[in-house]
Amino acid sequence: MSPWSARAARRPAGDQRAETGLLRERGFRLYWTAQTVSLIGDEINFLAVPLAAVVLLDAGAAEMGWLTAVALLPSLLLSIPGGAWADRQPSRRRAMIVADAGRCAALASVPLAYACGALTMTHLYLAEFVVGALTVLFRVCQHHVYVSVVAADRYVDANALLSASRSAAAVAGPSTGGILVQALSAPFALLTDALSYLVSAVCLGRIRKQEAPPAPRGGGGLTAGLRWVTAHRTPGLLLAGVCMLSLCHTFLMTLFVLYGTTELGLAPSAIGAVVAAIGLGGLAGAFVAPRAVRRIGIGPTIMTGFLWFSLPLILVPLADGPTPLVITALAAAQLGAGSGIAVLDIAANSYLIAAIPETLRSRVMGVVQTANFGVRPIGAVLAGSLGTTLGLRATLWIGTTSAVLSVLWVIASRVQRVRNVPENAEPAQAP
Template identity: 30%
Template sequence: MVFARKAHLVRLHRALPGPKRSWHSALVANLGRDFARLWCAYAISTAGSTVGAGALGLVAVLVLDAPAWQVSLITAISAAASAVLAFPLGPRVEFARKRPAMIAGDLVRCAALASVPLAAALHVLTMPQLYAVDIVVATAAVVFSAASGAHLKALVGPHERAVALSRFESTDWICWSAGPPLGGVLISGLGATATMLIDAFSFLLSALGIRRLRTPEPPPVVAKGPSRRGFTDGWRYLLRSPELRPLFFNSVLFSGAVLWVTPLQTVLMLRDLGFAPWEYGLVLGVPCLGGLLGARLAPTLSSRYDAQKVLLWTSFARAPWLLALPFAIPGAGGVALLIAANFGLLLVAGIFNPTYSAYRLSLIDDTVLTRTLTAWSTGTRTAKPIFVTLGGIAAGVLSVRFSLGIGAVLCLLSAAALPARRAA
């Protein structure tokens, strides 16, 4: 992986006299190798997580025979509890080195996930343990995400972040295309807890990969006085920023709208439209290629156009696709419509996501970066079960198609959160 920063350091290295050359040569080499190591660690943990996607719910149903309301509580409880638990951890991570926090987050998730198949093998698994595991995993994920964002900002220069984040985004789409189907095969052959072992092992490998990074980590920011205990500093910074605030609400509304329609789309395809399993698989899998293509296009667009303009255009361009969902019909026409709608949505989202992540890092001051990212993550995670629940209630009271239409309108509203004047 060759970044502009690396080229700049090479030029600087050549201009220096003899004794300093070896130090700069090592630094240049470390930057390239360390990003490759970081990317590899991310790919491994993402692959494990996608293979194990939904594993806790499957274990609850297949192993413990839990009723639907208990399965639903797994997501709701973990979202609320992790938001509360992660809140005071933000300042601790802010004023500490980020790699140890990332490694700890991976190891905690590894241990928590591995405890489920162990308890199942010993016949002592209970629903409270599943709730506790999901809370621990969600809290560690918030901490890891905040620490990794600050770490990436320090490791990768501002002009290379869009490229780096597009690599991560591409990895996401590849893993989500292949991971869940592979997980289904493994569960069918090896049992409900098999994918949790794979997920746990992936976090262990990720921790080892981060441990191998060689580029010196810059010292953490130093806080003075009460700001060191400022649990709410991240929220205040986020909500008072005229650039970050609309971006945050755009993110919450868009992800909420997608989560609103996702389970309903499954019900529509399998129950109302009578799709065969292979047709259902096509609708889920093929559009991921759009996300992969968008992630590949993101760095080019970000370098050619202003990041704010790219965010504005893509925010509006991804908004109308969900409007097609309520009009799907049985047969090949419905399959084609849903593939096209989801492909278009994910194509534009694939461009938006790395651009937004890089732009967000550039806006946040380093002294509150981890706390702001923690606030951002807890806010979006808390909103997710709310949207899923409201979508289900609307479908029950009205109809699946009508609820899909409401979700599509919410997606349109997300675009309005980014005012056009900011692109000027």
Template identity: 35%
Template sequence: MIPLRRQRDYRLLWSARAVTEAGSEVSRLAVPLTAVTLLAASPLEMGVLTAAASLPFLFVGLPVGVWADRVRRRRPVLVLCELISGTAVVTIPVAWLLGLLTVHWLIGVALVVGTCTVTFRNFTMPHLTSVVAEPQRTEAIAGMQSVFSIAQLGGPGLAGVLVSVLSAPLALLVNAATFVTSALLLRSIRTEEPERPVAPRRALRREIAEGMSALARHPVLRALALCGMTVNLFAAAQLAVYVLYAVHVLGLPGGLVGIMMIGFGAGGLVGAFVAPKLSRRFGGPAVLLGAVLFFPLGFLVMAAVSGPVWWCVLLIGTAEAVVGVAVVCFSVCSGALSLRETPPELIGRVNASINFLTQGALGVGGLLGGVAGELLGLRPAMWVCFAGALLTIPCLWLSPLAGLTRRARALRDAAEETRLADARR
């Protein structure tokens, strides 16, 4: 079988995501900095702004999953999403130059881009099955996860330079350009999407219910979704007030505000490299159980850290690097497990159901973080996020994954004993 790195269409798909995610890292820093430094946004407004990017997962995520299972060709939809996102982002610097930019404008753009992101993600996983053969999908998912890590590793530094040189609103022109570049790369993919029998159209509610029901009935996928929903809820709550916390409590300069993303990206890159190897060596369930133990670490350090700038940067960067390894290992193994356990005709809807829960939690978490920061203060809000992150551990350790791990270990031990016995003969 041809290695993925030598498969042209996979390289194009990978490159499209790499370009977009690098540009999106600029937005992740430039948009909140614009809101805080130029528009004097309050903690509550920052919470709403953070939530706006993820709320579309709750509003349109499930119907989009049905759409992803219905259509014959998914690639044109991916291209259109990138073009719409690029157009929406470019309105921010234009509005700023015209003196029209407000926090409400930023929230509106976040909603548009978030809707495109929902559609893109729900179409990407089914589309991946037409580009990559089944035996290579774990490796392919790991490769796609490395995209996010590379972007988080270099993106904040790039964003810091662009914000310093161009100002935060003008830096967003780079993000708009990356969306267009991604659309061109996706359009260059040559692999024909296989003809699939299209089932008769039924009530939208019924098709959505089939996806949710398939997820709810599968105990392992249900546990993974609950764990992802929990960590995302409190990660978004933390992120909603992170810029305010970093600037006003920790005293980090603008160029170092992105240290959390840089550390996470460095760890995520390592995680994308080791996840397939760990999965083959120990099995996916064991990797998932081990990874979740590290999830609360970044929350703990963020809530407790204090002192000089260099010390804060060192602790936050190191903790986020460790968490980055764990989160990407979790994402790779859970994604591969979801593809393997989901019937092909339900991939779009089950994937949309998972995204509805895990990504929709980001929107709720953003609002939660804004309210907590407003009512409790910034550092107490960080401690609330740490307490919530601890709940991710029982989500998996009290699930059937623990039993699967024990059975897999017993099977490996039995196979090893058989191998040694055969060798002695």
């Protein structure tokens, strides 16, 4: 058993206080607001950018694969070096504000180019790459700010609130995005996303909590986070499962809009409504996850989240027949997967944030981001290539069935033996 498992098993039951009590704390409330507003814009972006490519620029499966890939490529290339940089900064919050401002500018350039008649696939590729790079910077810094505004015994509750925001955004964002795309055109719908980053920057700028001091120089460099992950069986194999699940889920995300519009004949507003179902499921999952952690333990909840997330996805390639039946199948898939995502994210994030040593937090989270997001450009390009060669439905079958098998890594990690969130991470050792 991993040393994290042994120590976690000794911890008593989690705090029973209501999650909403955290919103009375100014620091967390500002952090939560910044995340929530930005997430709504992200969900609009999820529909607006691919619809701009398909409707305005006649993008095919291969181009859709590359569009998804360039947005995610920074996660593969920059997460680990970005984490090493962030661990040594005195203010990660300032870096997050800069990232928000940059993402706003990159997205605002799309409607500007469209208004000037100069929008091309190359412009979309570049805008998505810049947004992806700045998102990596934001993510490797955010956990330092998170732990400065949340007490260690409230991690599960705080993650539940953030997951609920993510789910609410998934409900409001795609349906709003579909309407905005039809009313204003896809490029101008992105202005909402751009403005959301400005709101996020303002909220982050008002946080006054003290962050942990920067890590000392010479503390292991770029590979310290990777060495920590590989030295601990439970988090290491858990991340392998996350990597496989993320890779397979990318098959669906890359081709979903193209599949819905060309093969299933759905309108943008219908696709938006279907995607919104993932948020409804996420709200349910955010409600269930803290209670599941307290009842069955953090490890069993993580395993449940893997299966709860992946199994409903099989309904996507199964969708066929009359439009109402197709919409029902897709909505059920999104509803089930959404609840599973919330359960998995809340449980796994709480476990990892508690287990990672403070001086390695961004470097290890850089490895986590690589496992979760860095493999997605590979999956996107692979999905585009297979979608062109084998067809959309066959490619979706490959991705969804493989996603279910990712739980085998979780079983091998023995995380199901971990009952409670680790209390204190072991200090990082310099090599």
